[in-house]
Amino acid sequence: MITFSQTTIKEIEEIRRKYPTSRAALLPALYVAQREFGWLSPEAYTAVSDLLGVPEAIARGVGTFYAMYRNKPLGRHVVQLCTNVSCMILGAERLVDFLKNKYGLEPGGTTADGRFSLVIMECIGACGTAPAMLVNDDFYENLTEKYIDEILEKYR
Amino acid sequence: MGNILLKNIENPNSAELCEYRKSGGYAGLQKALGMEPKAIIDEVKKAGLRGRGGAGFPVAMKWTFASADPKFPKYLLCNADEGEPGTFKDRPILEKNPHILIEGMTISGYALGAEYGYIYLRGEYPAAKDILNKAIKQAYEDNLLGDNILGKGVKFHLAVHQGAGAYICGEETALIESLEGDKGQPRIKPPFPVNVGAFAKPTVVNNVETLSNLPYIMEIGGEAYAKIGSPDCPGPKIYCISGHVARPGVYELPMGTPLREIIETHCGGIKGGGRLKAVIPGGISTPVLPPDKIDCPMDFVNMPKHGSMLGSGAVIVMDDTVCMVKVCHRALKFFEHESCGKCTPCREGTGWLRSILGRIEQGEGNEGDIDLLLSVAGNMIGKTFCPLGDGAASVVQNFIKHFRPEFEEHVRLKACPVGK
Numbered sequence: 036m037i038t039f040s041q042t043t044i045k046e047i048e049e050i051r052r053k054y055p056t057s058r059a060a061l062l063p064a065l066y067v068a069q070r071e072f073g074w075l076s077p078e079a080y081t082a083v084s085d086l087l088g089v090p091e092a093i094a095r096g097v098g099t100f101y102a103m104y105r106n107k108p109l110g111r112h113v114v115q116l117c118t119n120v121s122c123m124i125l126g127a128e129r130l131v132d133f134l135k136n137k138y139g140l141e142p143g144g145t146t147a148d149g150r151f152s153l154v155i156m157e158c159i160g161a162c163g164t165a166p167a168m169l170v171n172d173d174f175y176e177n178l179t180e181k182y183i184d185e186i187l188e189k190y191r
Numbered sequence: 192m193g194n195i196l197l198k199n200i201e202n203p204n205s206a207e208l209c210e211y212r213k214s215g216g217y218a219g220l221q222k223a224l225g226m227e228p229k230a231i232i233d234e235v236k237k238a239g240l241r242g243r244g245g246a247g248f249p250v251a252m253k254w255t256f257a258s259a260d261p262k263f264p265k266y267l268l269c270n271a272d273e274g275e276p277g278t279f280k281d282r283p284i285l286e287k288n289p290h291i292l293i294e295g296m297t298i299s300g301y302a303l304g305a306e307y308g309y310i311y312l313r314g315e316y317p318a319a320k321d322i323l324n325k326a327i328k329q330a331y332e333d334n335l336l337g338d339n340i341l342g343k344g345v346k347f348h349l350a351v352h353q354g355a356g357a358y359i360c361g362e363e364t365a366l367i368e369s370l371e372g373d374k375g376q377p378r379i380k381p382p383f384p385v386n387v388g389a390f391a392k393p394t395v396v397n398n399v400e401t402l403s404n405l406p407y408i409m410e411i412g413g414e415a416y417a418k419i420g421s422p423d424c425p426g427p428k429i430y431c432i433s434g435h436v437a438r439p440g441v442y443e444l445p446m447g448t449p450l451r452e453i454i455e456t457h458c459g460g461i462k463g464g465g466r467l468k469a470v471i472p473g474g475i476s477t478p479v480l481p482p483d484k485i486d487c488p489m490d491f492v493n494m495p496k497h498g499s500m501l502g503s504g505a506v507i508v509m510d511d512t513v514c515m516v517k518v519c520h521r522a523l524k525f526f527e528h529e530s531c532g533k534c535t536p537c538r539e540g541t542g543w544l545r546s547i548l549g550r551i552e553q554g555e556g557n558e559g560d561i562d563l564l565l566s567v568a569g570n571m572i573g574k575t576f577c578p579l580g581d582g583a584a585s586v587v588q589n590f591i592k593h594f595r596p597e598f599e600e601h602v603r604l605k606a607c608p609v610g611k
């Protein structure tokens with residue numbers, strides 16, 4: 036059994052007050068759970084559903100609908116590379132190959148040392164400075180192979 | 192025209208309340224709170240403001256419906272889901288000029304009689320979330336949000352709701368489902384959100400850029416505002432240009448600026464002296480245009496007359512190294528991934544289109560595949576529950592319409608003929 040810390044419970048209760056129903060706090064609460072436990076394990080869903088009084092089946096339905104909830108453990112750092120059209124025509128696919136060849140990072144996969152996971156993204160709103168990616172919450176734009184090397188160096 | 196929506200964004204502190212106020216910020220709100228709500232809606236009508244989220248719906252009309260509904264409370268939702276591929280026009284407002292949006296929403300809330308607002312922000316904009324939350328906090332502290340705004344007895348509360356990576360949540364009824372804590376699947380209309388929206392109450396959904404026009408409309412009045420840009424469709428417009436141009440980026444220009452002028456003058460033409468091959472003018476869902484069709488004013492009224500749509504104003508420029516089958520295939524991969532699964536023509540159709548395009552691109556296309564694509568697309572158009580499915584099918588139709596020989600060559604040569 037995993038449980039939320041007291042601070043997290045308080046945080047979720049505060050979120051709850053922003054909405055007229057507790058159900059509306061489900062998306063933000065799943066984010067909090069993901070941050071706290073690293074991913075949305077079956078126990079995490081139980082914890083969220085207990086706290087908000089939302090049926091577990093609903094919490095899981097929502098948690099598996101949206102791309103940004105993690106339903107399996109990921110690496111310590113999540114590389115989210117856009118390959119949509121504006122990034123694609125400026126070389127994003129080459130970068131996918133580069134990540135595979137140099138870092139052993141396959142789309143949807145995690146490196147053997149658990150350091151990185153790679154998620155292929157649809158447009159992330161950085162098309163004017165394509166190709167672009169997020170590493171965790173940080174934006175990186177105008178990517179090249181060399182620049183990716185420099186960036187990933189910062190994430191241990 | 193100087194920047195209105197993106198005023199001061201070169202200033203590194205542009206997101207701070209004190210900076211925003213220094214350049215005249217919140218004067219529009221001050222003025223609005225001295226007016227009757229109905230008079231504000233009249234100004235917006237005179238301004239001719241149309242929604243900037245993609246459809247160009249007249250704002251005053253939507254507001255009039257919602258304000259006429261007697262149910263309370265009412266909600267104002269800002270659509271900051273910005274997911275249409277190619278689009279990055281709302282992000283600079285959210286990250287660099289958040290107070291113009293907060294001011295615009297407060298004015299709109301007062302005009303509509305809405306006391307609660309949410310900004311539905313896409314999950315992929317984590318920096319914008321922190322910036323908005325900070326700006327909202329500053330606004331509360333200065334009594335620009337709360338129960339008694341500027342001492343005028345007006346109540347408006349605002350919070351950020353973070354999406355979680357689903358393009359369909361940009362569709363307004365799916366957005367409402369998602370706000371309420373559900374999967375983002377569109378609702379049947381009618382009833383329309385203006386009557387039965389968030390939490391079953393009258394709800395207005397407007398785009399970030401739309402709402403950010405309010406302070407300026409209040410400042411100069413609807414009539415003066417209507418003189419900016421296209422007479423049919425006035426105001427400033429943020430165009431965002433990506434792909435093979437010399438200077439990609441966001442450009443705030445008068446609505447109706449010709450597509451050719453945007454590409455050639457503002458963006459410096461095709462990068463590296465290459466040749467223009469195709470332009471997607473309004474985000475991936477809008478019809479692609481060949482190079483001889485770009486002499487069109489970029490606004491909601493004129494683009495349909497020239498064979499496309501303004502959409503989000505996201506211009507994707509492609510030079511002649513780009514394979515049209517490949518772009519079309521990538522677009523359909525997107526639609527298949529983002530289809531919410533609620534209705535069969537879209538859920539199944541996007542997958543079939545993607546798969547047939549994939550084999551053509553791989554040099555494994557069969558004779559008849561292009562007609563098969565058109566047949567699948569034809570069976571989707573007009574039969575899907577929401578515009579996402581229609582958009583996916585029309586992307587295929589329009590690529591084939593303008594670039595059919597290139598598709599046929601892929602099938603004939605069993606390989607890609609472009610650039611290699």
Ligand SMILES: Cc1cc2nc3c(=O)[nH]c(=O)nc-3n(C[C@H](O)[C@H](O)[C@H](O)COP(=O)(O)O)c2cc1C
Pocket residue numbers: 241242243244245246247248270271272273274275358359360361362363364396397398399401402577578579
């Ligand atoms: C599939 C789909 C995606 C959409 N995505 C967005 C979006 O990301 N942002 C947006 O403002 N409107 C989007 N819209 C349009 C909204 O449904 C709605 O019309 C708009 O938010 C209304 O605001 P406006 O009148 O200010 O444009 C989308 C519509 C569809 C069908």
Ligand code: SF4
Pocket residue numbers: 359377529530531532533534535537538575576577578579580581
């Ligand atoms: S058209 Fe696609 S996205 Fe829209 S409701 Fe149907 S399945 Fe969902």
Ligand code: FES
Pocket residue numbers: 117118119120121122123157158159160161162165166167276277278
């Ligand atoms: S297409 Fe990659 S950020 Fe928009």
